[in-house]
Amino acid sequence: MTRKAVALISGGLDSLLAARLIQQQGIQVEGINFYTGFCVEGHTHAIRKKDKDKVKRNNALWSAEQLGIKLHIIDIVEEYKDVVINPKHGYGANLNPCLDCKIFMVQKAHEWIQANDFDFIITGEVVGQRPMSQRKQTMPIVSAESGADDLLLRPLCAQNLPATKPEKEGWIKRDLLKGFSGRSRKPQMALAKEFGFEDYAQPAGGCCFLTDASYSVKLQDLWDNRGHKKYEIDDIMLLKVGRHIRPDQSYKLIIAREEGENRFLSGYKGQFQTIKTVSHAGPMALVEGDKLDQQQIELACAITARFSKGRDEESVELVYSDKGDESQAIHIKPLLPQDLPQEWYIA
């Protein structure tokens, strides 16, 4: 009887290697990839014009194709919010709840194998690889709290861990698995070479925006100023785009940095108050927050004008629109750099 395993495929090298090690033992492997909304894949490339010409591949799909396996991509945006907002095990260096995230993903994979009649789960985790989620002490926590228990096998470091069911039952030969540990990438690179994998992705920090310091500062600012830790998918998408400037607690500006971002932000007309430079080439800005009073409108326009081609002119014309049909033309002198305090910039 051919045993079946589902591999958590992140798009990085480790999950690729883990899946291949198990395939080599005659196990039928399929891949699963979770979409949280914070994934680094794609978005900024799709938005920013300068990135558009580069061919951008989805690394999880690429990995699956290298392995010759099916890939199931699962939208967990809604359920994942609770992981980001209330991580039981806390955050890492930034707003990355890596341990809770791992537990959640393995738990979803466990539900998936039960529904699809698969035998066990594999991940590319390596003991000691990451400070938070891949320490020796946290490995059993992921197995236990996800409910997967000994159905969770980590082929790259299995020899450093207690035997799992696939090993105990003889579905898998333990001595053909690996005993990698620590932060060095050399063993993985050597194994990639042995398997003939080239051109694989090597994400620096982690697989998602939550490990990014500047992104995390913007998310924290959003929570602080709303007074609660909720978010919608549009919120987290907008944190990836533009300059974020907060002149006071009641609102912030998201100012496009180039044409692609201009177009992207234009798609939010009607949902946000907007500011558009009209007399000169210049950015589109969204106002996130309360409805602006006249003084705030003028300041917001002066800030936006500062990033237009008319930044050195005496007067620039902009149009401010509220969320409805009302708009007004504003003629204003762009804010001088010295009048735009550094602390207004979020991140």
Place this chain on the structure above:
Amino acid sequence: MVYSVTDSIIELDARRLFCPMPVIRLQDCINQQAVGTRIQITCTDPGVMNDIPTWCRINGHEVISSQEQYDEYILVIEKKDG
């Protein structure tokens, strides 16, 4: 999810969604269909021109056509017995 059926081709609207969401929409729709069904998906993220054909290759479905029209990307996919 927005979709409608016209002449046995299912139309999926994935405009303004970023990858991999259009792929997920296609996957969730195709999983409900019989072999031979065709699905036309309209997207605005250019990434779909790579991601949808790759997803179809690894899952055994066929891209019948793909075209760019006024900043939109339209692909027709046929469900195979992958």
